[in-house]
Structure formats: structure tokens, C-alpha cells
Amino acid sequence: MNAPTTAAPLLSARGVDVVYEPARGVRIWSVRGVDLELAEGEFVGLVGESGCGKSTLGFALTRMLRPPARLEAGTIAFAGTDIATLTGEALRRQRRGGFALVLQSGMNALNPVRTVEHHVRDVLRAHARPGERWDRASSRDRAGELLAMVELDPDVLGRYPHELSGGMRQRVSIALALALEPRLVVFDEPTTALDVLVQKAVMGTISRLQAERGFTALLISHDLGTVLEATQRTLVMYAGQIVEDQPSAALRTGRHHPYTEALLACYADPRAPEVTLGGIPGSPPDLSLDLPGCPFAPRCPEVRDVCRVIDPGLTPLGPGRAACHVRAAEVGLPVPEVEHVG
Known part of the structure; x- marks a missing residue:
């Protein structure tokens, strides 16, 4: 597995918002204010519950969004060029040797008559x-x-x-x-609907090719175990936002965003003689509504008043970052004071 370099990132996204408008007057904020960087040769995972915006973000980063989805705001700099504003032939030129997307369903991705x-x-x-x-x-x-x-x-x-x-x-x-020999490949749940042995074989091929050819890879998956095993860094997404960004090895230990810990509690090593799986009570928020504060607050077992009214944003936590007032306070970072919320 190639180590990321200290040079300028291959891809840098800032303030990315993606809106779905399925009907007049209906706006669903699938991706909200996402900032992320991918280094040359880095293998990064992106995990989260269904509907959190993972695939939509992958489509946005590779300029594959289609109506009713729309890139509402933000910049997406690929190799120094803002591809968020490109269209037509200019975008086509960037794809040649630039970036590519692997969809989760090979049958739907391929033309049945070709x-x-x-x-x-x-x-x-x-x-x-x-x-x-x-x-x-x-x-x-x-x-x-x-x-x-x-x-x-x-x-x-x-x-x-x-x-x-x-x-x-x-x-x-x-x-x-x-x-087209891309420098960045986004894999959108590439092992969905495959049996376990085939999943392992396909992931082995992806990992081998990434190591041999040195392209940057973003692996979008529900399978936390696969992401932790294959990638160098893991992004955790909830309600359209990145709530944690940590080296994959660091996610196995230490304190993390409560949502990350809940996801880890839902994952168990299948080789263990006995496992106990956790769960996450409640449901993800309605993304057509304004969401003050931390979007995970209604489901969080450690929620504080400040969490309900002020979005924490990503702050340093361990070797990476997390968007959590509670964890920020635990490491001595300042947390805003608010009046009690009844």
C-alpha cells in the first residue's frame, strides 16, 4: 500500500453542498459543507449508514451528478484545477488520465447490448x-x-x-x-451484492492494482471491516457531513466520535468464537430540514446542550479529527457555553 506524500493534495474539496430537488419546493441537502483532501497515492475509505450521502459525494467528486441532484456550492480542485465549474470538452479532457468512478452494480453500469x-x-x-x-x-x-x-x-x-x-x-x-490510466479512482461500494468469497477476491484485486499502479483510491462502503483492512485513512459520514477523519489503524483503539463508536459496535470480527453486536437507536435526520447543532445529537448517548445548537466542526482528536464537542472537551479543547436547552 502506497504511503501518501506531503505534496499538495491531488484532490481538495471545500464547502461542497449537493442538493436533491425531486419535486417543486422540495430540497434535500444530501451533502452539506464537506471539506476533504486526498493525497497522491493514498487509499482512503468512506463509511456511514445508508442515506448519509456517501455515494452522492463520490458522484460529486467525479462530476457524475445527474438531476435531480445538483452541486449547490463548493470547489473541487483536482490537480490544481477547479473541476466543479468545468463542462463539455474541458471536463472530458480532465477525465483522460484524471479521475474515474466504479459503480456498485456491474450489471447496471454496463450496456447489455455491447x-x-x-x-x-x-x-x-x-x-x-x-x-x-x-x-x-x-x-x-x-x-x-x-x-x-x-x-x-x-x-x-x-x-x-x-x-x-x-x-x-x-x-x-x-x-x-x-x-484511461486515472490518477484518482472512486469505488462506490464495489462489492455490493457479491458473495463473501467473491467480495474478498475483488477487494484483493483493487488493493493490488492500487499498490502496483499508485493511483489514489476512495473506497465507499458499508463494510467497516473491509475499509479498516484495505485503507490507510477512514472518513466517517453522517447526515451529509464528515464527522470523523482518522488513520484507519487508529479507529481500532481510543475514543472517537460517538457515531463512529456506534458503527464500530455494530461490527465484529467473524473469526471470533463469540460476538456481541450493538445498534444505533433512532433514525437519521430529515435532510430537507434545517439541522442546528450536531446532526447526531438526537441519537447520541453523550449529548450535551451545546451539541443541540452549535455545529462542532472537525477539530483535532488523536492523530486525526472529529466533529464532537464532548470529545473536544475530553482533550482540553475549548467548547462554547450555552444556556440550558429544555
């Missing part, structure tokens, strides 16, 4: 550089290289998506994402 070879050819031709020509022979050679990279036999080239297993389809999706 063979694997046609998929690769379409990608190469759509993003060809000026003067670059991809005829059938050259694109087939490149497709063969890509299949070998993801451990698929050459005969897969002539198959259609329905002729492949779920794991094979996901490997094809990974190959397509790597066809």
Missing part, C-alpha cells in the same frame, strides 16, 4: 487525444491488457454482460475505469 470489447473501444474513442486513433486491432489489444490486469481471460472480450458472473462484471467495470 460486448466487453465494445465497451473498452467506446471508452478509448470517447476520450481519445487529438490525433489518437483507436481502430479495432489497437483497441482489442488494449482491452486484452486491461482484462489481464483484472485477472480475466481474453475470451471475456466477446461476451455480453448477462453472460458474466457478478464478480466478472465488477472486474470489467474496474478495467474500464483504469482504461
Whole structure:
């Protein structure tokens, strides 16, 4: 696994807001004021409950949002260029050797009436550089290289998506994402709906490719165990916000945001002879409403009055950061005083 560098981040997002507008007068803030940085060659995980905004953030960072979702505010600097404002050919040029997205469902990501070879050819031709020509022979050679990279036999080239297993389809999706040699790849729950053995094999391929090729990876997943095992750093998301940012190794020990601790309590090592799983009472907040204070406050067992009215923001905690007044007070950081909330 490659270590991140101390150079300027490959991707730097500031104040990213994403709104869904499914009907007139309805606005749902799926991503709210997110700041994050991804270093060159870093492998980062993003975890959280369903509906917290993980996939939406991944789509926003790779400029793949579609209506009714909309990037409401913020900057997304990739290699020094704000891609949040790019459209058309300018955005297409950035994708070539820039960034790519692997979707969670290989069957939905692939065109059912195109063979694997046609998929690769379409990608190469759509993003060809000026003067670059991809005829059938050259694109087939490149497709063969890509299949070998993801451990698929050459005969897969002539198959259609329905002729492949779920794991094979996901490997094809990974190959397509790597066809343009991106510096950043966002993996949106790449092992969803795969059986346990196939999940492990696919994650092994992703980890190997990331280490060998040195691209930056953002792994979005519900599987906390997989994220902690595969990544260097873990971002925890709740109600559209990043509430914790820690080295993955540090999440196994120490005090963390109460939501992170609740997620850890829901995870157990399947190899242990006996496990006890926890749970998180209550439900995530309605993101169509204004949310004062910490969004986790209504579900938090350690909530204080200040948590209900003032958003703590990410502050130093251990080797990383967390957005929690309670944990900030525990390490001696100043916490605002508020009148008692009845």
C-alpha cells in the first residue's frame, strides 16, 4: 500500500453542498459543507449508514451528478484545477488520465447490448487525444491488457454482460475505469451484492492494482471491516457531513466520535468464537430540514446542550479529527457555553 506524500493534495474539496430537488419546493441537502483532501497515492475509505450521502459525494467528486441532484456550492480542485465549474470538452479532457468512478452494480453500469470489447473501444474513442486513433486491432489489444490486469481471460472480450458472473462484471467495470490510466479512482461500494468469497477476491484485486499502479483510491462502503483492512485513512459520514477523519489503524483503539463508536459496535470480527453486536437507536435526520447543532445529537448517548445548537466542526482528536464537542472537551479543547436547552 502506497504511503501518501506531503505534496499538495491531488484532490481538495471545500464547502461542497449537493442538493436533491425531486419535486417543486422540495430540497434535500444530501451533502452539506464537506471539506476533504486526498493525497497522491493514498487509499482512503468512506463509511456511514445508508442515506448519509456517501455515494452522492463520490458522484460529486467525479462530476457524475445527474438531476435531480445538483452541486449547490463548493470547489473541487483536482490537480490544481477547479473541476466543479468545468463542462463539455474541458471536463472530458480532465477525465483522460484524471479521475474515474466504479459503480456498485456491474450489471447496471454496463450496456447489455455491447460486448466487453465494445465497451473498452467506446471508452478509448470517447476520450481519445487529438490525433489518437483507436481502430479495432489497437483497441482489442488494449482491452486484452486491461482484462489481464483484472485477472480475466481474453475470451471475456466477446461476451455480453448477462453472460458474466457478478464478480466478472465488477472486474470489467474496474478495467474500464483504469482504461484511461486515472490518477484518482472512486469505488462506490464495489462489492455490493457479491458473495463473501467473491467480495474478498475483488477487494484483493483493487488493493493490488492500487499498490502496483499508485493511483489514489476512495473506497465507499458499508463494510467497516473491509475499509479498516484495505485503507490507510477512514472518513466517517453522517447526515451529509464528515464527522470523523482518522488513520484507519487508529479507529481500532481510543475514543472517537460517538457515531463512529456506534458503527464500530455494530461490527465484529467473524473469526471470533463469540460476538456481541450493538445498534444505533433512532433514525437519521430529515435532510430537507434545517439541522442546528450536531446532526447526531438526537441519537447520541453523550449529548450535551451545546451539541443541540452549535455545529462542532472537525477539530483535532488523536492523530486525526472529529466533529464532537464532548470529545473536544475530553482533550482540553475549548467548547462554547450555552444556556440550558429544555
